[in-house]
Amino acid sequence: MTDRLSPDASTAVRALCKKISVAHHLDAEIQEELYDHMEDKLIAYLDGEEALTEEDALILVREHFGDPAAIKGLLQDVHAYEADVSLARRLAAALIATTGISVVCLCLASAVLLLWPPARGLTGFLAMYAATGVLSALVSWLLLWYWQRRLDTGHTPWFITRRPAYFVGSIVILLILQSFAPIPQPHISSAPAALARSADLSRLILIVTVVSPVLNCMAWLWWCDRPPRKVRAVAGAAGLWIIWMWLSSSVRDIRRIVLILYSSNATPWPPIAKGLGFSFLFLVIYALVAFAVYGMARHAAIGFMRWAGARR
Amino acid sequence: MNKELVGASTGLLVLGVLAKSASYGYEIVRSLNAEAEGVFLWQEGTLYPVLHKLEKAKLVRTQWQQADTGRRRKYYYITAEGREALAERTKEWNAFSQMVLRLGEMHND
Numbered sequence: 272m273t274d275r276l277s278p279d280a281s282t283a284v285r286a287l288c289k290k291i292s293v294a295h296h297l298d299a300e301i302q303e304e305l306y307d308h309m310e311d312k313l314i315a316y317l318d319g320e321e322a323l324t325e326e327d328a329l330i331l332v333r334e335h336f337g338d339p340a341a342i343k344g345l346l347q348d349v350h351a352y353e354a355d356v357s358l359a360r361r362l363a364a365a366l367i368a369t370t371g372i373s374v375v376c377l378c379l380a381s382a383v384l385l386l387w388p389p390a391r392g393l394t395g396f397l398a399m400y401a402a403t404g405v406l407s408a409l410v411s412w413l414l415l416w417y418w419q420r421r422l423d424t425g426h427t428p429w430f431i432t433r434r435p436a437y438f439v440g441s442i443v444i445l446l447i448l449q450s451f452a453p454i455p456q457p458h459i460s461s462a463p464a465a466l467a468r469s470a471d472l473s474r475l476i477l478i479v480t481v482v483s484p485v486l487n488c489m490a491w492l493w494w495c496d497r498p499p500r501k502v503r504a505v506a507g508a509a510g511l512w513i514i515w516m517w518l519s520s521s522v523r524d525i526r527r528i529v530l531i532l533y534s535s536n537a538t539p540w541p542p543i544a545k546g547l548g549f550s551f552l553f554l555v556i557y558a559l560v561a562f563a564v565y566g567m568a569r570h571a572a573i574g575f576m577r578w579a580g581a582r583r
Numbered sequence: 584m585n586k587e588l589v590g591a592s593t594g595l596l597v598l599g600v601l602a603k604s605a606s607y608g609y610e611i612v613r614s615l616n617a618e619a620e621g622v623f624l625w626q627e628g629t630l631y632p633v634l635h636k637l638e639k640a641k642l643v644r645t646q647w648q649q650a651d652t653g654r655r656r657k658y659y660y661i662t663a664e665g666r667e668a669l670a671e672r673t674k675e676w677n678a679f680s681q682m683v684l685r686l687g688e689m690h691n692d
Contacts, residue, residue, distance in 0.1 A: 291628075304608060304657045305631065311609035311652075312627070324624070 348504040363432035363438040370445040381453035404483030412490035450522040487559035598669040607656035
């Protein structure tokens, strides 16, 4: 019969008992009693006096096998994501999600401006602006997170099974819808003057203008940054995001240029092209900012998980 | 078995075990699990709040002494008040279980 526990086991059991603290003047005796119980139990297991139930065996299997989340991460690092969802499908899904949400947000914002007169003022317009910008980015992120969760829990979201033609068709339809979606227009003539007077308003617009595309781009980066993690997948996602955002935001201007080129009207088109060039440049800057912020956030998250794991 | 049902009668069960002979924590759990014959399995850590509550109510008393294994253990002894409480609660439990059985049978008819 095992007489006493090894010093290591004894220390581990004592540490476990110490976690059960009741009151300073009572703890020593209570912990001694609990320690005795645990010692008896452990010795009985080692001696075979205590039979293992199915529940006990399950606990042992779980403990010996390791943390399922950690093992999942290790396995995902070994197996290519192509086995799960290809990068192309992920990108196509992100593209459809972002554009679809953007169209819906634009239509909703225009409907609110049309049906609710107070929203036509400068403050209301700014609220609309924030809603169509930051909110659509957050909703896109939420939708991508939901799809990832479905994938993680073994479901088969639609973008795994659909044929490429479906994606192409959906993207073309969404692009057309977006080019005709109403853009919220405030019924105020004094907006530029009001903005010039108020530094706060200008700052708010600047923040929303920068934060919403950065957030949106970060959602794409997160969505495409799947094990085995490759920089080129993330860079590809950022690249496609720039092109798509540029294309979808410029589709009206491009349509105008095409019309000008094929019409007898001699309206000059170079200023429009110049505007398109600037918007592309800004999108590249937003993507770079998103890339940097995402990289830092990911680094911090990994550091935190390691710290939490070490503590456990 | 329904946990609430077991939870409501833990004191009675422990007193029942101690009425047979004085015992310490680990041994009490083993006795209870043996008596239960798989009907329920006691979560061992939850025994001590019950034991300490019974001790505070003076239904049991304790004494540190050497167990058969040679190790020092805190033994729990049922007191006279404990025996009275056990008899009273057993009577209540009997009456209650008779009523449950009667109602159950009526329902089955």
